[in-house]
Amino acid sequence: MDKDKDFDVVIVGAGISGAITANELAKKGYSVLILEAGVKKSNNYQSYLSYLDTYYNNMVKIPNSPFPNNPDAPQPLVTDAQQIVPGTPDTTGYFVQNGPQPFQSTYTRSKGGTTLHWLGTCLRMLPDDFKEKERYGTGLDWPISYEELMPYYRKAEHEIGVSACVEDQTFHGVHFEKDYVYPMKKVPQSYLDQKLGDWADGFEFQYEGESYEVDIVSTPQGRNSTPNPNYDGGKGYQPVGAVGNPDLGQRCEGNSACVPICPVQAKYNALKTLKKAVETGQVKIWSQCVVTELTYDTGNGHITGVKYKKYKNPNSGKHKEKKISAKRYVLATHAVENAKIMLASGLYSTSGLMGKNLMDHPVLLTWGLAPEKVGALRGPGSTSGIPTMRGGDFRSNFSPFRVEIGNWGWNWPDGSPFTQLNEALSTGNMFGDDLKQHMFELNQRMFRFGFLIEQQPAETNQVTIDPAYKDQLGNYRPVINYDISDHEIKGMVAAKEFTKQFFQAAGIDDQTQYNPTAPGYMYNDGNELWWQGAGHLAGTHIMGTNAKNSVVDKNQKCWDYDNLYMIGCGSMPTVSTSNPTLTMAAITFMAAEQLILDLEKESILV
Amino acid sequence: MSNSSINELGIGFKAMSAAFTGFNESTLQGTGLNDVYLQTVCNALNQTLVEELIALYATLVLENPDNPKGLKHAMRHQIFASPKWAPLAQNIIQLWYTGTWNQMSFDWTQAYGPFFPNDNTAIVSSDSYKQGLIWKAVGAHPMGAKQEGFASWAFPPPSAPEN
Numbered sequence A: 001m002d003k004d005k006d007f008d009v010v011i012v013g014a015g016i017s018g019a020i021t022a023n024e025l026a027k028k029g030y031s032v033l034i035l036e037a038g039v040k041k042s043n044n045y046q047s048y049l050s051y052l053d054t055y056y057n058n059m060v061k062i063p064n065s066p067f068p069n070n071p072d073a074p075q076p077l078v079t080d081a082q083q084i085v086p087g088t089p090d091t092t093g094y095f096v097q098n099g100p101q102p103f104q105s106t107y108t109r110s111k112g113g114t115t116l117h118w119l120g121t122c123l124r125m126l127p128d129d130f131k132e133k134e135r136y137g138t139g140l141d142w143p144i145s146y147e148e149l150m151p152y153y154r155k156a157e158h159e160i161g162v163s164a165c166v167e168d169q170t171f172h173g174v175h176f177e178k179d180y181v182y183p184m185k186k187v188p189q190s191y192l193d194q195k196l197g198d199w200a201d202g203f204e205f206q207y208e209g210e211s212y213e214v215d216i217v218s219t220p221q222g223r224n225s226t227p228n229p230n231y232d233g234g235k236g237y238q239p240v241g242a243v244g245n246p247d248l249g250q251r252c253e254g255n256s257a258c259v260p261i262c263p264v265q266a267k268y269n270a271l272k273t274l275k276k277a278v279e280t281g282q283v284k285i286w287s288q289c290v291v292t293e294l295t296y297d298t299g300n301g302h303i304t305g306v307k308y309k310k311y312k313n314p315n316s317g318k319h320k321e322k323k324i325s326a327k328r329y330v331l332a333t334h335a336v337e338n339a340k341i342m343l344a345s346g347l348y349s350t351s352g353l354m355g356k357n358l359m360d361h362p363v364l365l366t367w368g369l370a371p372e373k374v375g376a377l378r379g380p381g382s383t384s385g386i387p388t389m390r391g392g393d394f395r396s397n398f399s400p401f402r403v404e405i406g407n408w409g410w411n412w413p414d415g416s417p418f419t420q421l422n423e424a425l426s427t428g429n430m431f432g433d434d435l436k437q438h439m440f441e442l443n444q445r446m447f448r449f450g451f452l453i454e455q456q457p458a459e460t461n462q463v464t465i466d467p468a469y470k471d472q473l474g475n476y477r478p479v480i481n482y483d484i485s486d487h488e489i490k491g492m493v494a495a496k497e498f499t500k501q502f503f504q505a506a507g508i509d510d511q512t513q514y515n516p517t518a519p520g521y522m523y524n525d526g527n528e529l530w531w532q533g534a535g536h537l538a539g540t541h542i543m544g545t546n547a548k549n550s551v552v553d554k555n556q557k558c559w560d561y562d563n564l565y566m567i568g569c570g571s572m573p574t575v576s577t578s579n580p581t582l583t584m585a586a587i588t589f590m591a592a593e594q595l596i597l598d599l600e601k602e603s604i605l606v
Numbered sequence B: 001m002s003n004s005s006i007n008e009l010g011i012g013f014k015a016m017s018a019a020f021t022g023f024n025e026s027t028l029q030g031t032g033l034n035d036v037y038l039q040t041v042c043n044a045l046n047q048t049l050v051e052e053l054i055a056l057y058a059t060l061v062l063e064n065p066d067n068p069k070g071l072k073h074a075m076r077h078q079i080f081a082s083p084k085w086a087p088l089a090q091n092i093i094q095l096w097y098t099g100t101w102n103q104m105s106f107d108w109t110q111a112y113g114p115f116f117p118n119d120n121t122a123i124v125s126s127d128s129y130k131q132g133l134i135w136k137a138v139g140a141h142p143m144g145a146k147q148e149g150f151a152s153w154a155f156p157p158p159s160a161p162e163n
């Protein structure tokens, strides 16, 4: 036991949720220890650049490619996933996958967490999303309303530094306080977005007897743009640049590599919040400390300490077992790991819901060749989307979806432009100027849609543990059961029909082709479908109104353990159609507020 | 290999690479990687093979003075339809376009090697990734480098690839 240190709060995980909580506590003078599983990295820019170099030199350019594999704190990779043979768990990667469908999403176990390689899309949820069960009879209701969350959305938008335009975001009932503006003006929409907007002008999607007006709308993004002078009652906003090199990254420069790594940190990552937290002098981060379980007092149900394994060198497996105690505990290791730590501790929750309701956005991609050059592979990954099918009465019938417009050609679905080069050489028999012109004409016209389908909470989609599956340090590997429901499949079918009609209206040559052996391939009623993970892990310790229907309350405090908070997307009862992190950051601010109240109350009692 | 022979071969390699890739010699020179790539190929295979290919290309040029169509026809027949030279020529194009050297196929190695111990698939360097001609060919910039500046993506793309 490290008796020499005395902390008010121990936070497990140095991602965005842990960082925000640490910083809020530190501002109030509380002392905080963050235990982080990832390798020790200093806060200077040079150390960040080493990620960039790893990325340049990595043959496989997937989201986790800049972040070296660490056998002491392994992480899932998108390349691990494959179709699952019924009855045979797939143990290829870090996850043990029981199926029937493979869980394809990933996260990063490095200081800064998954926001190191997120895209930065920062949409709010729709007011309706918070009462989905009440309105549509599907999913679950949140114990909080959109209106209750509004002030916290503002805090989250401030912390992340969101660039957007309020007028563009007022759809499907989303509203803002009078005079509110985002910290920065919207990121300019790509040339592709503008072209699609022209072509789609007046287009209406016809589906099952209904007609839906289609708009191409700018996307709020956690990436620096032009500060809005009207922000904060005219005080303006100062963009936050790269950690250790603040002049860099004051504005997005169009590096087109936001996933997996923004070279200049114009895109928010949690290192920025961590830096502020550490600068208060109240926060310590201990890296290379993998938390394995919590200890608790069976008498009063209080958590009594955190057990962790401190390793020296990520390759040796050598480590020391340690334990530390504090007044309050916060688990912020992201959905899968949070549940895993609780299960490993034998803390199942009265509700029996620990690890259950694992969700993601299955993403269906469709792609085509535009009738003219649209300038693929330039700028941030996505600057616009189509919110049309995010909300509406159809939700009781099929899953809603958001359409993300991709600026990087077919890079996601098929690895463009490299795939086209291979084809041009191997079967196209091209060389010289013909090759160059061909690559230009083809790639310039490429674009893709990504349909983020809302996944319903289902208790059968879950994380469990099994002593048969452990990693090098002897820690549990997550065992995952996962499936896609009919409701979601119907949403995907609607998404394909949307593509068909949109492409017809815009004169786009549909090039969508799915590989029947790829993970996520499905054949449904004459429809070929293919979905992938979005990296939007949610559920696993959902919030609710009582100890029977949920693991945590609306402030993300465990119903069963009064001095433990489980924070992050794992607390979300539904994923809606917005990327989850902004909403998660908002509820994290709420949790931090409650945690501070707890501590204040305790100091009065003492 | 001595520096002087690399220099000489480098000139031939550059001329040949220009015809293979569709980019002119000054663009290739501008990457600063011509000699590095020549060395990469020589290391992975052997210098004799590279010299033979460069010599073959030089002969085709001599045989087709002021006749680009004829040269293209000859290159297609003599190099890009040859079981020996096509895979190597295509690999040199890959090297310039992506900064990656790809291991030759097993069959090819059996036939023309039969053994190249240093022939491994690898990105030559982080610079070679950034200098990949593929980005110029598609009218973009390497993902993660050579950024084009704020809002550049909102403007029309170039009308043609660079020379």
Ligand SMILES: Cc1cc2nc3c(=O)[nH]c(=O)nc-3n(C[C@H](O)[C@H](O)[C@H](O)COP(=O)(O)OP(=O)(O)OC[C@H]3O[C@@H](n4cnc5c(N)ncnc54)[C@H](O)[C@@H]3O)c2cc1C
Residues within 6 Å of the ligand: A012, A013, A014, A015, A016, A017, A018, A035, A036, A037, A038, A063, A106, A107, A108, A109, A110, A111, A112, A113, A114, A115, A117, A118, A119, A120, A121, A122, A259, A289, A290, A291, A292, A332, A333, A334, A335, A337, A534, A535, A536, A537, A567, A568, A569, A579, A580, A581, A582, A584
């Ligand atoms: C490719 C990709 C793109 C994405 N794009 C978007 C987007 O555009 N918009 C959006 O809203 N969301 C996006 N996301 C999701 C977003 O990244 C996550 O929702 C967010 O990072 C979660 O934050 P977190 O702090 O809860 O967890 P994380 O960021 O994952 O941080 C968890 C931290 O805990 C540490 N940790 C893990 N286990 C242990 C342990 N046992 N002991 C100690 N420490 C531990 C980890 O090392 C890490 O530092 C994307 C995700 C991916 C994969």
Ligand code: SF4
Residues within 6 Å of the ligand: A223, A251, A252, A253, A254, A255, A256, A257, A258, A259, A261, A262, A263, A264, A265, A266, A267, A379, A380, A381, B147
């Ligand atoms: S486009 Fe480039 S500069 Fe902008 S956020 Fe993405 S990687 Fe960073």
